[in-house]
Amino acid sequence: MSAGSMGNAGRLFDVTVGAGDGWIGEVPAGGRLRIVDLCGNQAVDTLFFDAHDYANRYSAVDTVREQGAAYLTTGSVLLSVDLDPLAVVVADTCGRHDTLGGACAQESNVVRYGEHTRHQHACRTTFVRQATAWGRGLEKRDLTHNVNFFMNVPLTPDGGLSFEDGVSAPGKYVELRAERDVLVLVSNCPQLNNPCNGYDPTPVRLAGWSS
Amino acid sequence: MTAAPGAAASATSAGFTHEVAAGAAWAVRLRRHRALRLTCLDGGANVSVLMYAAADPLERLDVPDTLKAQMSACVRAPMVLMSDMGRALASVTGSSLDWHDAVTGHSTDRQVAARFGPSDYAADRNAWRRSARSGLTDELAKHGLGKRDLHATVNFFSKVVPAGDERGSLVFAPGHAAAGDWVELRTEQDVLVVLSSAPHPLDPNPVWAPARVEASVSAVAAPGPDDASRVFRAESGRALAAAERTFV
Numbered sequence: 360m361s362a363g364s365m366g367n368a369g370r371l372f373d374v375t376v377g378a379g380d381g382w383i384g385e386v387p388a389g390g391r392l393r394i395v396d397l398c399g400n401q402a403v404d405t406l407f408f409d410a411h412d413y414a415n416r417y418s419a420v421d422t423v424r425e426q427g428a429a430y431l432t433t434g435s436v437l438l439s440v441d442l443d444p445l446a447v448v449v450a451d452t453c454g455r456h457d458t459l460g461g462a463c464a465q466e467s468n469v470v471r472y473g474e475h476t477r478h479q480h481a482c483r484t485t486f487v488r489q490a491t492a493w494g495r496g497l498e499k500r501d502l503t504h505n506v507n508f509f510m511n512v513p514l515t516p517d518g519g520l521s522f523e524d525g526v527s528a529p530g531k532y533v534e535l536r537a538e539r540d541v542l543v544l545v546s547n548c549p550q551l552n553n554p555c556n557g558y559d560p561t562p563v564r565l566a567g568w569s570s
Numbered sequence: 571m572t573a574a575p576g577a578a579a580s581a582t583s584a585g586f587t588h589e590v591a592a593g594a595a596w597a598v599r600l601r602r603h604r605a606l607r608l609t610c611l612d613g614g615a616n617v618s619v620l621m622y623a624a625a626d627p628l629e630r631l632d633v634p635d636t637l638k639a640q641m642s643a644c645v646r647a648p649m650v651l652m653s654d655m656g657r658a659l660a661s662v663t664g665s666s667l668d669w670h671d672a673v674t675g676h677s678t679d680r681q682v683a684a685r686f687g688p689s690d691y692a693a694d695r696n697a698w699r700r701s702a703r704s705g706l707t708d709e710l711a712k713h714g715l716g717k718r719d720l721h722a723t724v725n726f727f728s729k730v731v732p733a734g735d736e737r738g739s740l741v742f743a744p745g746h747a748a749a750g751d752w753v754e755l756r757t758e759q760d761v762l763v764v765l766s767s768a769p770h771p772l773d774p775n776p777v778w779a780p781a782r783v784e785a786s787v788s789a790v791a792a793p794g795p796d797d798a799s800r801v802f803r804a805e806s807g808r809a810l811a812a813a814e815r816t817f818v
Contacts, residue, residue, distance in 0.1 A: 413718075414716070414717045414718050415717075418675065418720075419634075419722065420633075420673055420674055420675035420722045420723075421675045423673060423674060423675075423740065424674040424675050424740070424771060424772060427739060427740055428737040428738045428739045428740060429673065429732060429737075429738030429739075429740055430737055430738040432737070440717060440720055441678075442678060442680060442681075455736075459634055459637065459673055460634055460637075460638050461632065461633075461634025461635055461638065462634075464635070464654065464655075464656070465656075466654070466655045466656030466657075466812075467632075467635045467638075467639065467652075467654075467656050469656050469808065469812070470635070470639050470652065470656045470805050470808045470809050470812070471638070471639050471805055473808070483654075499628060500628060500718050500719065501718055503720075503721060504633070504634050504721070504722055512638075513738070514643040514673075514732035514734075514738055515643065515732060515734055516731055516732055516733065516734045518642055518643045518644045518646070518669060519641060519642070519643060520637050520638065520641055520642055520643040521641055522638065
């Protein structure tokens with residue numbers, strides 16, 4: 360199967376992740392992962408780990424520095440802290456994805472929006488919940504700066520950074536090829552307080568193929 | 571935002587000064603409300619900094635949270651450096667420079683060897699080329715921490731500018747820091763600071779030329795209601811208040 364194909368051959372999984380829900384699973388070396396923004400403007404917070412060494416995990420700042428650019432799109436190589444390629448973006452109908460904005464947390468929501476958001480659901484709660492369910496030693500210590508697929512966080516020459524309305528739309532997708540066996544941890548963002556989900560979190564589709 | 575040299579100091583005890591050698595790593599535990607002033611002793615300095623809550627190092631500096639809450643693509647005064655638990659770790663009380671990079675990471679042995687050739691203690695003694703990563707992980711290990719505790723560093727004295735184009739190109743600004751440039755932090759809870767003075771990985775200098783940095787520590791007053799970091803943004807004030815709650 361090649362990038363862009365959605366056939367059944369070699370299919371590993373094909374799941375719909377509801378708004379505010381999460382997913383964790385492995386994609387083998389050479390396998391593909393497609394993330395589809397079913398309804399548009401939905402941030403998909405995602406972490407990647409070397410499936411055989413969780414300490415060798417995705418590094419946003421190393422990825423950004425080595426490609427010389429802040430945004431991820433087709434051709435972007437997602438690097439680990441050891442500068443090993445974990446995955447490559449092989450198709451992207453959205454065009455721009457963030458990796459410097461991090462994931463929302465109950466604690467960061469309080470900082471950004473006030474105490475009344477303390478008990479709203481947040482991505483890093485989904486991350487710890489999925490990590491705990493996965494087991495195998497994966498825990499909060501392993502949760503680091505993530506990719507925000509379909510999210511738009513422009514940086515400006517005068518040093519500005521802001522969360523802007525999504526550049527995505529219904530049916531837009533991004534597809535990655537695993538460069539080694541990887542563990543993928545996803546939070547389908549439940550954020551209600553900024554435009555990253557168009558103020559209405561919606562489901563996304565995750566499909567994986569072995570080649 | 572540029573403050574006059576010395577404006578942020580106001581020490582209430584003698585404190586101490588330590589010279590971090592060029593291209594070396596150092597870790598220091600600091601109590602709350604200490605000023606940590608870093609001063610470049612040579613031009614072209616870079617100081618890559620990791621930070622942890624001393625009480626529980628699982629709480630650590632979170633650069634994305636720090637930047638998005640204060641809507642900045644870099645670290646500058648009077649921003650608050652925030653932990654992943656929504657609490658202030660330190661405030662940037664002043665600096666002679668208006669830009670400190672936090673989005674492009676730090677050097678690794680693989681990169682340093684590829685650019686500058688092999689180097690080891692046997693050949694080069696204490697001038698051997700140690701990457702920021704090797705120095706930081708050495709110091710982390712002394713505190714029971716390791717690779718899993720790495721996070722995005724703040725690279726004080728380095729500037730990497732977004733070009734504003736479609737892909738968000740990031741451009742290193744050579745010569746940003748000169749000897750005498752400084753930044754001062756005020757700790758807002760007890761912290762572990764781990765730093766390396768190895769050159770920034772995007773520094774185009776064809777010669778390995780790490781710079782010496784002076785670290786000066788002194789006790790300072792707690793931030794008052796009108797403190798510049800507290801009133802900078804509502805988000806900055808909330809992170810400070812969250813840190814203060816833990817000392818009630």
